[in-house]
Amino acid sequence: MSGSPRWVAYDVLRAVHESDAYANLLLPRAIARAGLSGPDAALATELTYGTLRREGTYDAVVADAAGRPIGDIDPAVLDALRLGVHQLLAMRTPSHAAVNETVRQVRQAAGKSAAGFANAVLRRVSERTPDEWDERLALSARSDDERLAVRFSHPVWVIRAFRRALAAEGRADELDALLAADNAAPTVTLAALPGLIERPVDAVPTPFSPFGFRSPGGDPGALVAASEGRVRVQDEGSQLAALALTRAQPVQPGERWLDLCAAPGGKTAVLAAEALAHGAIVEANELSPARAGLVRDSVAAVPLDVPVSEEDGRTRAGRGRYDRILVDAPCTGLGALRRRPEARWRKRPADVPELAALQSELLAAAIEALRPGGIVAYVTCSPHLAETAAIVADARRTFGDVIEELDTRAVVAAISDSPIDLAVPADGSGRAQLWPHRHGTDAMSISLLRKR
Incomplete structure (x- = not known):
């Protein structure tokens, strides 16, 4: 695995999606192998877990910005785009840095043509704020559950199971809070x-x-x-x-x-x-x-x-x-x-x-x-x-x-x-x-x- 936090995160994402690896087992080893510590280790961790938690939302954003289903995007390019979108919409990374670093990553992983595609997609993503993306994606949802699925990045069937479990306690109104908690990094x-x-x-x-x-x-x-x-x-x-x-x-x-x-x-x-x-x-x-x-x-x-x-x-x-x-x-x-x-x-x-x-x-x-x-x-x-x-x-x-x-x-x-x-x-x-x-x-x- 490569030595920068972005490459460590990218390589872990690829292993998770290609080999069904578990991030919680793979990431600590990857960080140690790359010699990361302090802020660099924290950055690799946030990039990896933050992207995985919000993957459903980011896939919807990428599909909209690319004008094509994510199934039509090369998986190696898609993982880099997910990381880029996370930096644009959930981190304090300046837009130009998030775009340029991701494009450089795509160029190295998938070639010049893919880098041009990634550049175009990420620039479209950067044109809207996170709230604007939430509003845009909500318009295409066919039901309230689908809107929650895109907003909170959970499969619809999981949302429904959570709602039933909360309703069994008379607390169905806590569903949004539960979904949000799932997307927050837990304290150790x-x-x-x-x-x-x-x-x-x-x-x-x-x-x-x-x-x-x-x-x-x-x-x-x-x-x-x-x-x-x-x-x-x-x-x-x-x-x-x-x-x-x-x-x-x-x-x-x-x-x-x-x-x-x-x-x-x-x-x-x-x-x-x-x-x-x-x-x-x-x-x-x-x-x-x-x-x-x-x-x-x-x-x-x-x-x-x-x-x-x-x-x-x-x-x-x-x-x-x-x-x-x-x-x-x-x-x-x-x-x-x-x-x-x-x-x-x-x-x-x-x-x-x-x-x-x-x-x-x-x-x-x-x-x-x-x-x-x-x-x-x-x-x-x-x-x-x-x-x-x-x-x-x-x-x-x-x-x-x-x-x-x-x-x-x-x-x-x-x-x-x-x-x-x-x-x-x-x-x-x-x-x-x-x-x-x-x-x-x-x-x-x-x-x-x-x-x-």
Whole structure:
């Protein structure tokens, strides 16, 4: 990869679109390889993530300015144009610099003819302000949802799923705020593993997690390394999801816990720290060998033996063996679009039924594996009702009087360092739904079920 911030961003975009790479995994390596630091690293990060978050809007702008569908534009040129449009419409880059740098990039990547085309497109883009582009694109939308899709750069099906999830809480009027939050760069949140290390004395605590704090700025990797992994980068919602399981009821020494779908291991590390403090035993499972390695790395900082198996979670758990099980189920990831913006363009409505079937099977296996009085936490990083409320409702129908749903909102509120606004769903369930716009976390859904 080339060494300037613009080239690093461009090369990452190409890998995301050509090879289905994940920007959050590729970009840090690309920045390090290019030797970028400070403002240059920050610029590469903003160019990459900002462009991916607003890709839907920028594609509409490019298509209008080019007078042709984006499918007719060479993909290598299109990625450069997206970067150029982001600089023109969302950054403080002077117009002439954004145009000239992008044209130079296109010339090197695709030749002189493509550079002339890019120059013409970007100059047309620069003739209008962001607000003028919003108004122009809104005129061509065929529905309110399409207008929202172009304005906030989300697929229409995701917008509709978010609206239904908010409406289930009586808060459909928060949709615009949610979509806007998805397009804002999230602050870096860290966790000081409980019982193993304290938050730095000068740290700014997060509002809810008792061991979360905000990154002081710069690369958090140095702080993580200095703590030998006892401080870790972790969304506050993820911290709360793990704590909801460990603190739902008092822990008895010798309890057996299982993290059934453990990768990448952030919640597993919290479980292990909590188990160490209370005399419990923790096991973890992850089907993918590569991802199981991530779990082993995550728990290495905790002085507790945490065996990690590599099996299908639907058959791994067994029967009547565990006191607490975390099912952090594979899902669409629609709750983490701030951090993984390319996911909004990769997922399709057809993905949901297949994932929902897997989620139901994993939750059923976990319930079977609980001892009487044991608790399962069903967690998804998605607010989609088909992946959250519907899965829990199906489990309650299937298992009838065998399980009872706990008031997860009350559990999370008791954990929280500050009052936390958790809406009561219309279905009357005990589910706790976190939101980026309301809580500053990923949109994490947490349900607790106890075996009678």
